[in-house]
Amino acid sequence: MKVDVWVGSWENARNYAEQAIKQGVKVIISRGGTAALLRHSLDTAIIKVRFTSAAYLEAFERLRSVEGKIAFFVLDTMPGFISHFCKLLNIDACYYSYTGDQDVEEAVKKAKADGCHFGVGGVLAKNYARIYDFSYYTLENTEDEIELALDSAQQTLSSIIQEEKHHRELQLKLEQYEAVLNYTHDGILAINKEGNIVVVNKQAEEILPLKNKPYEGKYIEEVFPASKLSSVLRTGEKEMDELMKAGNVIINTNRIPIMIDGKIEGVVATFKDVDSIRNSEQKIRSNLHKRGMVARYRFSDIVGESKAMKRAVYMAKSFAKYDANILIQGEIGTGKEMFAHAIHHESQRRNHPFLAVNCSNISADRLTRQLLGREKEGKLFGSPESQEGVFELAHGGTLFLDKIDEAPLEAQSVILRILEDNEVCRINGRHAISVDVRIIVSAGNSLQKKMNEGEFLEELYYKISVLSLEIPPLRNREADYLLLSEDLFHRYFGSEYYMYESKIRKIEEYMRNYIWKGNIRELQNFVQRVSVLLKNAMPVDEIMLTMPENSTMNDTSIDVKMNKWSRAHVVDALTASKLNISKAARMLGCSRGTLYKKMNELNIKISNIE
């Protein structure tokens, strides 16, 4: 305890005390009339130094040699021991008590009138004793009395500090509540156990059709009869995520009973305007768009009517519902990435980021940096800035690791570690950051072989292939290839498509026997090149001559032709053409008559095809 001593008289005590308080003094110790004066005029803790019998012992010692009547001046009540001692020591004493400056003079005057020549007491009476020509003994406090006062000052101080701390904490809490109430997007309304409103924030006033302002203290039914808060007060059951209509707006509401010691003490309800939820979702989505972290394709963008493709889409859609990791396998250009986008779009995570990382043709260091991110190394000038890794960026959403089978082994271990721990630690970083990311990976068909040969981590394989999806190559989807090429030609020619239609048909005849090793990507390039040449008025025959020889075309064309007449392909063509024989025949590159003949041979009846 820090103690300052201010020496002054009764007249300037208040002035000193005020200065001390300004400097942060919390407790003042003073005695007698000064203490009474300060208590009366200030709002600070004042500790009075009390006179005990010990303080009078020295006075009695002196009084032994004094003759005549002796006056004892005491503030407030006269302690009994004084008269006791006087009787014991045979002192001729008179006793005068006063309450402060206003009546002390009266007391001295009276003592004088009573024939007293000698006075004993504090400083206040001493001042008047001088005026009325008294001999006077000023009482001094003993060390014990001062120590006692210091002790109680210390106790008072610690309870003041405690109280101030408590007050600050309460104030902080109050301000936090107020900030939450007024800066949340939700409307908040609370009632006490009588059903009277105790809290209503600005948002609630804006969202809800409230009546009878000011609302605080009013019964809820008077202010917002549709709130249903009284029923929660009765049942004690919380009601979450309910939709209600208030005026023209649809509102999402939660009503939560407040229970103390098992008794309902009130209800708090939150309200959200459904339109505003939609708007903020929209905002989040457009923000992700700006940062390129969205899935570009949906299932409706995937062209394909073949059975194989329909099966793949069906499986992918059902996988989208689960939150497990997915392995998508298939040849190059079959649409694996497109499926990853579409799965994310269909999943619960659709409003969160979608990021794709290509794991091929990249050094282990660079890929690791992309995956983990990094912290700036110290504050060195020129050292690269901190960077978030893709796992962090994709938090809450989906991360597509394209061609994971081509990732360097060190990077595979990094991925495995993250998938095991669900957390990442940036390079040079000191803290692990927990991440919630769904992984979709793509790989070529040789993934299992790579694993057997030790080029792909077995543990990682099991982690990523909880669900696995196979995208069929274009050659097994004959019914799709025409749909896709038509789609592409339409895209490249736009409204001019019909001017080139007959030439496109001829080119499609050629394409029919081509083996699309690069699948749809190769088909896209092909259609793009042909479209440019056609637009430049090159005759179809010449275009054919510029076409790359398909090395396997001659050897496999027989297979392809044979395959064309497999039962599955004929059924595929019929399904894709919606049972239109002319269209199906065109897809299969034969006349309607040949198709009928083949259907007969393969025992395919239209009535059996769904």
Ligand SMILES: Nc1ncnc2c1ncn2[C@@H]1O[C@H](COP(=O)(O)OP(=O)(O)OP(=O)(O)O)[C@@H](O)[C@H]1O
């Ligand atoms: N079924 C489909 N319908 C329409 N477009 C498709 C389809 N499949 C693939 N594509 C298109 O083909 C191109 C290649 O697709 P994508 O990149 O998804 O294939 P991939 O299998 O991931 O390729 P790679 O193995 O080379 O990474 C893309 O431009 C995509 O839009």
